[in-house]
Amino acid sequence: MRGAALLCLLAAGCAAQPSAKGGGIVSLNPCADAMLVELVPPARIAAISHYSRDPGASSIAPDVAARYRTNNGTAEEIIALRPDLAIIDSFASVSTREALARAGVKTLTLGWASTIEDSKKQVRELAAALNARPAGDAMVARIDGAIAAARTDRPPLSALLWIGGNTVNGSGTLLDEMMVKAGFSDHAAHYGLQGTGYLPIEHVVADPPRVMLVPDEAGRDAGSRAAQMRGWALARSGAKVDQARFNRSLVNCGGPVIARAMTRLAEVRREVGE
The missing domain is CATH 3.40.50.1980 (Nitrogenase molybdenum iron protein domain)
Known part of the structure; x- marks a missing residue:
């Protein structure tokens, strides 16, 4: 044994x-x-x-x-x-x-927590139920710290966050709030999309964002259909659009994921500049 x-x-x-x-x-x-x-x-x-x-x-x-x-x-x-x-x-x-x-x-x-505050309440609720309040407080502190570190005085840049395929993140979501706090404006919300939903690629051709946050890695995963469609859209638009990797694991939940997502969003915002 x-x-x-x-x-x-x-x-x-x-x-x-x-x-x-x-x-x-x-x-x-x-x-x-x-x-x-x-x-x-x-x-x-x-x-x-x-x-x-x-x-x-x-x-x-x-x-x-x-x-x-x-x-x-x-x-x-x-x-x-x-x-x-x-x-x-x-x-x-x-x-x-x-x-x-x-x-x-x-x-x-x-x-489902659709705001940062709701998610922090969930962390505290679960930590209390587990008799792990100090760990819950520490998790909330990490979330608050990542949000504070992501703040910027630069004007917001339009960004489109692709969940996968032709699915994007729109307004009224946790991701939308995080994008705004990191110095972006949610371009799917600009298109009028609420929540998470399907976006026709023609919208991107006609009115592209400044940044695309993508679940695949530009260049390495260029063979995927979604990446091909994005490449086609950008070529047709002729606009300057930066693509940045935003891992799929950062879009599903709140809690400790918020800190990791905010850190990545802040990195992208610094890299793009302007």
Whole structure:
């Protein structure tokens, strides 16, 4: 048994296994995962959401996600883990909620945070539920510090933040607020787009932004259809548009992701200048 355990520990990506007696924290919410792994020690986490292993949905590094067992969000597997706390999101089905309640599983619901203040409240709420208030306060301080460091006196530059494919970020979102605080104006909002949605590439040709924040790396990923379409749009417009990498993991959630996203936005704003 000890030899098998040692092999497991040495194996890359070997996920931590919960105690046979249960306990610990289970998260069904990928945005809660991002907070959870920074608020408490790994030994307290019984399982995180399977979305955190998906590069298109995760807000945590792949090597970090690989340390933990994952769950698919079913009531049966959560109940089988016998957690001290299950963190669910507002999209959890009524049947799942009822099943967890009948089994006596304590739950905490975290909804979607569309502002920085809402996200900081969520951090404090989760930290309080985990008896980890000092870690929550430290996370909020990192968010505030990154926002302060990103402030600029320069006039705002128009920027278009591509989520993936032809999907962009518009007004009334957490990302929109972060862009503004880092010295950009959200060009998708200028087009009239609210929330996250599809943007016809013709809009970019007719009225291009000064900066494009892209999930792929310009040049290296030029073969992707999205990158080809952006290249075509820029060539047709003839405008001066800088493209800058903005990693997909920075667009999914708030919490500690805000600090990383603000730092990257500030870097891009400094690089572009003006």
